[in-house]
Amino acid sequence: MPRFSVIVPAFKVQAYLQECLTSVLEQSYTDFEVIAVDDCSPDACGAIVDEFAARDPRVHPVHLPQNMGLGRARNAALERASGDYLLFLDGDDTLTPGALRDIADRLKETSDPDVLVFDYARTYWTGQAVRNQLAHLLDEEGPAPFRLDDRPGLLSLLMVVWNKAYRREFVEREGFAFPPGYYEDTPWTFPVLLSADTLATLDRVCVHYRQRRRGSILGSTSRKHFDVLDQYDRVFAHLDAHPGLAHWRPALFHRMVGHLATVYTRRDRLPRDSRAEFLRRARAHYRRHRVPGPPLEPRHLLIRFGAHRTYRLLSAVSRPARGVRRTAARTGRRLTALALRAHYRVQLRLPLRADRAVFTRDGGGVYGCNPGALESAFRQLVPHIRTAWIARPEHQHTVPVATRRLRPGSAAYWTALARSTYLVHNADFDDRMVKRPGQVLIQTRRGTPLARMGLDLLGRPAGPRDTDLARMLRSADTWDYVLSGNRHSTLVWERAYPSGFTALEYGLPRNDVFAHATAADVTRLRQTLGIPEDSVAILYAPTYRDHRREGSPALDPERLLQRLGPRFVLLTRAHPGHGAPPARTSSGRVIDVSGRPSVESLCLASDVLVTDFSSIMFDYANLDRPIVVYADDWETYEATRGTYFDLRGFPPGAIARDEDELIDVFAGGRWCDSRSARLRTSFRERFCPHDDGRAAERIVRRVVLGESAWQPPVVPPADRRPAPAAMACPPAVPPATVPAPARRAVLTERL
Structure with missing residues (x-):
């Protein structure tokens, strides 16, 4: 079979x-x-x-x-x-x-x-x-x-x-x-x-x-297009035969009306002498399957009053009618906006709810990242606080069942912003939001910064020219707490966003999963991504390039894998600001994972990370798995965006400056040798001092329970046991099998 x-x-x-x-x-x-x-x-x-x-x-x-x-x-x-x-x-x-x-x-x-x-x-x-x-x-x-x-x-x-x-x-x-x-x-x-x-x-x-x-x-062009009428009769016959599906009748009725209108209005489908007949029969279908409620749009009027002359009349008045509808829609949107603003002002005068917390990320994105990890910790540690997640309609289904879902711009959304005591975001809330006395706003940020941020971008060529600095600082003034994974981050946030917030240097909640995941979780995630068994999975995740319109640094996935051999698989993750990298090829060894919003799951599924200036390296270091730094534009990136320290002087692993050197790093085994391990250990000790799996708990206890004097003791990096990699480091490729361009000597490390 x-x-x-x-x-x-x-x-x-x-x-x-x-x-x-x-x-x-x-x-x-x-x-x-x-x-x-x-x-x-x-x-x-x-x-x-x-x-x-x-x-x-x-x-x-x-x-x-x-x-x-x-x-x-x-x-x-x-x-x-x-x-x-x-x-x-x-x-x-x-x-x-x-x-x-x-x-x-x-x-x-x-x-x-x-x-x-x-x-x-x-x-x-x-x-x-x-x-x-x-x-x-x-x-x-x-x-x-x-x-x-x-x-x-x-x-x-x-x-x-x-x-x-x-x-x-x-x-x-x-x-x-x-x-x-x-x-x-x-x-x-x-x-x-x-x-x-x-x-x-x-x-x-x-x-x-x-x-x-x-x-x-x-x-x-054929009378066979009349068959669409019989096909919808069959659809509704199926509903009649299954009473439990009756609640779908309105949706199917509206689909039918739209479909019949499409068949009629497409001039190339029905013979000219049969159009009036089709409209009359469509009217009969409308009456036969109609559900209660007035017509919602002109196509309903067309099918409901299905006479050929009626349609001509409707067509004649449709142009001005569309203009009237557009004007009415604009007026309706303005009235709705005014009503919502009035509703928000009323809510601002009502008492805060101490048992409410609202979370979101990336302007209403999918559930996850630091806000998602904190929301889960709220439900576990302070269950008396009811949580809500703001998500756009296409992301609503990602929110856990136990969490209330809010749509941006809705009345419930404005109520939550006005009356929730705890507000958690990794970017900024609505510009129109008013921070009330008693509200606690937790700014989670998006990771440990390597590229310059905030005010530190001033004067940089890659600095955003249209940034409203006054608005940025006003937003920072609303932050009560900013999450930090290490002392480096704390100093950057305080300098780049000078305001009165308190930095919680407790670790990043999204990294807690690395300490709790098991080998079975890693296996399941690899199967989900289609990673073949006994393969070494390389996660390639470059950062955004302000100075490059075409996207991330050039890397030929097929050439890389051809040189490394059949044991390696490449997971390519493009930065959201750039286009997607190459999709899975016919060989099945290049897998585009750009659409996967959970970066943590990609880290767990992979065996080694290849990145450049991305903050993902600081998160990945918690797994104690090999990291290779690959960038072909060091000087340009430093001159345009700038970094907070020279990564070449304190790398998390081996460094490659071009594609041939990257091939040499893997083919020669330098990506996972003892020197790479020593560099990674030093990197973890400096940038991952608190990520032991309890960061979210520390934050909730500090912010909500007020336990400033007591915190769960931090497990030192050397004593942690993160989720194990699926594949151990393989032996180095024998020099004879490495193509000549990849065997060339590396002149300097510039460490």
């Missing part, structure tokens, strides 16, 4: 079918079968399928005696499928390199859900590729698997079958099959999502959806 059955129907796609099948057969993950269905195609599709089947036993050809249509061709393949999971791929689309490996890894990570939803990109004949605009709905953060009720936004995705993996037992148990006619994906996709007990997402483009210049079904 293979892991995947990839179903590929083919009809009049001879120009694209070879590329489609090749994209599947050349996947790095090989545990699959391909069921290629020749739907009695009049071109060479059948011959192409037979040619591939003759060359590769994983391809199973099916030839239908007559043209059955896309849906029934898929049904014919379903009868023959034997894989654990079903994947559908249209004959003119392709899988992206490494897609099956990532799908398999995500399925394993999420305990084999009924359905896994992944992303796609539209590829045009011009060569342009555009990712799905709703990609944020596929965020992998938060509990998984889940039910559709937990993330209803998935219903907003394109109604297609090929952006999902389906557990075959689930499909067979529910009796799902494709109906005949156009829009056959609609009565499959909606019932499948509604009926699945377990769902998961994969935030990765796995399919390239070809946008053909001519010849696509949806771009053809």
